[in-house]
Amino acid sequence: MSQTQLLALGVLLALLAGAALFWLRERLQRPASLARRIASEVHIIAAANAGHRLDMEELPSGFDELAEAIDALAGRYERLLTSQSQAVMQARTDLLVEHARLIALIGNLAEGVLICDQAGEILLYNPSARALLGEMIGLGRSISDLRRFPALGHALRLMQQQPHPRPRVFVSAGTDGRFLRVRIAPVFDQGREVQGFALTLEDVTAQVQSSDARDRWVYALGRDLRGGLANLRAAIETLREHPDMDAEMRLTLEAIVAGEAVRLSQRMGEALAEYARLTRACWHLEDIALSDLMQVLTQRLHASSVHPPQGADAWVQVDSLALARMLAHVAARADGPPALAAHVQGDHVRIDLIWPADRADIRRLRSVLNEAQVDGPAPAEVASYHGGEIWVQRDRARDQVQLTLLLPRIPLPEPAPPAHTPIIGSRPEFYDFDLLFRRPAPATSMASTPLSRLRYTVFDTETTGLDPDSDEIIAIGAVRIVNARLLEGEAFHQLIRSRRPVPPGATRIHGIRDADLQGAPPLETALPAFHRFARDSVLVAHNVAFDMRFLQAAERRSNVRFRQPVLDTLLISAIVHPEHKDHSIEAIAARLGVPIQDRHSALGDAITTARIFLKLISLLELRGIVTLAQAQEASEQTYFARIRY
Amino acid sequence: MPQPESPVPSHPPRVLIVDDEPNIIISIEFLLRQAGYTTQVAHSGEDALRILQQEPPDLVVLDIMLPGMDGFEVCQWIREHSEWNHVKIMMLTAKGRDAEISKGFALGADAYITKPFSTRHFVEEVHRLLTPPAEDRI
Structure with a gap:
């Protein structure tokens, strides 16, 4: 064997030994690393994604069978989860339907509804509450943090301080210039412990502004009347106390009197028109089609017959409940139900309740028009705050008695845009009663939560x-x-x-x-x-x-x-x-x-x-x-x- | 002040003024007499009805806000009696809302003037009401 051959053999042996050592180390270490990887994959299947599979590169003998077995188990586990969740869904269907009804109900209320727990954290709200309070409202947030309406947090603290709080109603001025009427009421559990608070919210900006406008109206009118009267009085007293004044002065003063009188007349006319507008704005009047109002009245008055209203697309602005009650109150003085008729008269809508003359005593009907009702103002007053008039009249030609209500017509309202964006998805997120039962951790122990x-x-x-x-x-x-x-x-x-x-x-x-x-x-x-x-x-x-x-x-x-x-x-x-x-x-x-x-x-x-x-x-x-x-x-x-x- | 065309000289039309404000009665009475009418004054609705029953006037100048029976009721009362069909009714009132004006006409008023008013316009309206339509005059 030559030296060269020996050297080559030595190198070969050394290489073989190195390879053997490397192989041995791999053999010894690989199973441990493989086992950890497989365990991690099994964790994914078990805790996060049942559809996950051990999709691994070629594995050493034995491991591939283990992987197959795990995948088979994962398949059965996934099917089990699916069928289980289907069963749960089935069982919850009725509950979900009820939930959906509740959601639809509070979701469509014009009033804002909001429920919070004892600490003020929001458990439920509806889209109106969100629109009224602004974007920062959300489940689990505190109503004390509402920046636009700081008074809500104040009211909450007052409620929290009382062991047996009573419902409170107040008007809260927002930093954005709007006003909310807020009713806050405690929610008790069965042991009469306060569990939380229910709030209803209503935008009263228009009413507040109109009462503000009325204050300004009174002020401006007073100022103008004082001024005009001062001019008149000074001119007239001067005229009377100086009968010997020269003709030119007399003419000047008389012109002042005449001019001021006309000016005051005009100012008064304007002021009254303005006042009528302001007053109507502060009642809870809703726009309603005349035909709809007639339907309400027909039912409430059990009308014996109804003449179809002429000009059915006329609209009025009314408190339909108050009107119906008031007319029923007057109609009760007659003998039997009236016939109903309605028609448009220029800028007004005229509604007639008609009885045969022998069924209604005109004096009895008239006598209640100016008397306060048990639970409300006198019929004439109800008509008046609608900007309308009411009277009783005899129609001799037809031998009938008529109770007439005259109401101002309003322009046809614009079609209303859809009030709320539809709730997308099967589970709306504006309520979470779990919050009521799972108490949140105080901030200090956040780390251990x-x-x-x-x-x-x-x-x-x-x-x-x-x-x-x-x-x-x-x-x-x-x-x-x-x-x-x-x-x-x-x-x-x-x-x-x-x-x-x-x-x-x-x-x-x-x-x-x-x-x-x-x-x-x-x-x-x-x-x-x-x-x-x-x-x-x-x-x-x-x-x-x-x-x-x-x-x-x-x-x-x-x-x-x-x-x-x-x-x-x-x-x-x-x-x-x-x-x-x-x-x-x-x-x-x-x-x-x-x-x-x-x-x-x-x-x-x-x-x-x-x-x-x-x-x-x-x-x-x-x-x-x-x-x-x-x-x-x-x-x-x-x-x-x-x-x- | 324009003089109305001569009413029948032997029987100048009679105007009944129903108002509880003496200061306005003074002016109205003066204006109407100047225009050639005879006048009478009632200070309440009940007064007015008594005078109507004794001697119905040609025209009633009627305020609405009166003590006791109000002007609307007086108006209705007159219109419910066919023997007073010829009596003209002029509402002269501080109630000036549209609905009130409509109610006045619905109850049978022939004219409706709101306070404050122009005296010239008032006399012209009285004259218009008391002048028979052209076809009746020969």
């Missing part, structure tokens, strides 16, 4: 670029999670006007152009709004460090600070799936079976992130990470936490 009981604001920002020092936020999208429920109906979505143009490269990612930001508010107003939206919640975002650096750069300009705890879905994904390398939104969403919403729109990404986050909470629990403090600690320990963005 289970993740599933905390409130979150899941958000995403779009920016002009990647450098927080020179680039700016141009969009914020956010949704809230309360009681492990995503409230998509209470989303925050705001474009923000930037000081620098949006580079084309950024536009290619998020599609936002300079033109889109023209009407948008600047950061100085948009960020405080987001700050209010995110109040008392944990901030969550994907790769949150990026967004936080932009937020911190923006804080200086807008005078708000984001001090709440922060969680990152990227880090949490790395905690629960350390064996996976891809923790992009797309990869996590695919793993956890979460649909992707509008990728690279701030709101769409926030919604996707929120859905991912809800699944990640369950996966964290499987790893024994239950509280916020634990989640924060685990986040810090992960590899990704060490990366500086």
Whole structure:
């Protein structure tokens, strides 16, 4: 054997030994790593996505059979879950129907309805309440935080201080110039303990303004009358006390008297017309078609016959209940039900209740017109606040007695726009009675509160670029999670006007152009709004460090600070799936079976992130990470936490 | 003040003024006498009915807000008696809303003047009511 051959053999042997060692190490280590990966995949199936399968590259013998067995088990588990949830849905159908009815009922009320717990946290509200109180209303928020109507928080505190509060009614002036009439009443449980408060809200801006307008009317009229009377009195007293004045002076003074008299007459005419308008505005009058009013009256008066109203598309502005009661009150003085007739007379609508002359005593009918009713004003007064008149008259030619009500006609109303946007989805999110029973943790113990009981604001920002020092936020999208429920109906979505143009490269990612930001508010107003939206919640975002650096750069300009705890879905994904390398939104969403919403729109990404986050909470629990403090600690320990963005 | 065309000289038309405001009665009476009419005054609805029954006038100038029976009721009362069909009724009142005016006409008033009013317009209206239609005059 030559030396060369020996050397070659030695090298070969060394290589073989190296390969053998490497193989041996792989043999020894691989099962452990494989087992961990399989365990992690099983966690996904068990806690987040029953449709997930162990789709792994070729496995060593034995492991492939294990994977198949797990997939088979996952298949059965998924079918079981499906049939179970179907059964649950079936059982809940009746309940859901009742819920739907309740929702439809309070959803369509013109009055705002809002129920809060003892501490003032909102458990239920309807779309009207939201429209009246503004955008910041949401489940789990406190009515003490309503910035537009601070009086609500004040009333709540008064109620809380009393052991047995009584319902209160008050008018609250909003910072936006509107006025709400608020009725706040305690809600008791069976043990007469106060459980919460029910509020009804009504916009009385028009009434308040009209009473304001009446004050101004009185003031202006008084001022004008005083002035006119002063001129008149001075002229007349001068005329009388100086009978020997010269003819020219006398003529001048007489002209003053005549002129002032005419002026006062005109002023009075204008004032009275104005007053009639103001008075009518403060009654609860609704626009109603004459034909509809006639239907109401026919039923209430049990009218014996009805002459179809002429000019059926005439409209009046009435309190139909008060009118019907008042007419019934007068009609009760006659013998038997009247016939009804209505017709249009110029600017008025005339409604006649007609009896044969022997069935109605004209004096008896007349006698009640000016007498107060037991539960209301006199019929003549009711007619008067409608801007109308009422009288009783004999029609000799027909041998009949008529009770006539004359009402002003109003122009045909515009067709009303649909009052509320329809509720999308099967489960509307403006009520959550769970909040009533699951007491929220006080802020001090937030860190030790289970993740599933905390409130979150899941958000995403779009920016002009990647450098927080020179680039700016141009969009914020956010949704809230309360009681492990995503409230998509209470989303925050705001474009923000930037000081620098949006580079084309950024536009290619998020599609936002300079033109889109023209009407948008600047950061100085948009960020405080987001700050209010995110109040008392944990901030969550994907790769949150990026967004936080932009937020911190923006804080200086807008005078708000984001001090709440922060969680990152990227880090949490790395905690629960350390064996996976891809923790992009797309990869996590695919793993956890979460649909992707509008990728690279701030709101769409926030919604996707929120859905991912809800699944990640369950996966964290499987790893024994239950509280916020634990989640924060685990986040810090992960590899990704060490990366500086 | 324009003089009305001569009423029948032997029997100047009689006007009954029903009002409880002495200060307006003074002016109205003066204006009507100047225009050649004879006048009578009632201070309440009940007064007015008594005078009507004794000696019905040609025209009643009727305020609405009266003590006791109001002007609308007096108007209705007159119109419910066919023997007073020829009596003209002029509402002269501070009640000036559209619905009140409509009610006045519905109850049988021939004219409706709201206070305050132009004295010239008032006399012209009285004259119009008391002048028979052209075809009746030969």
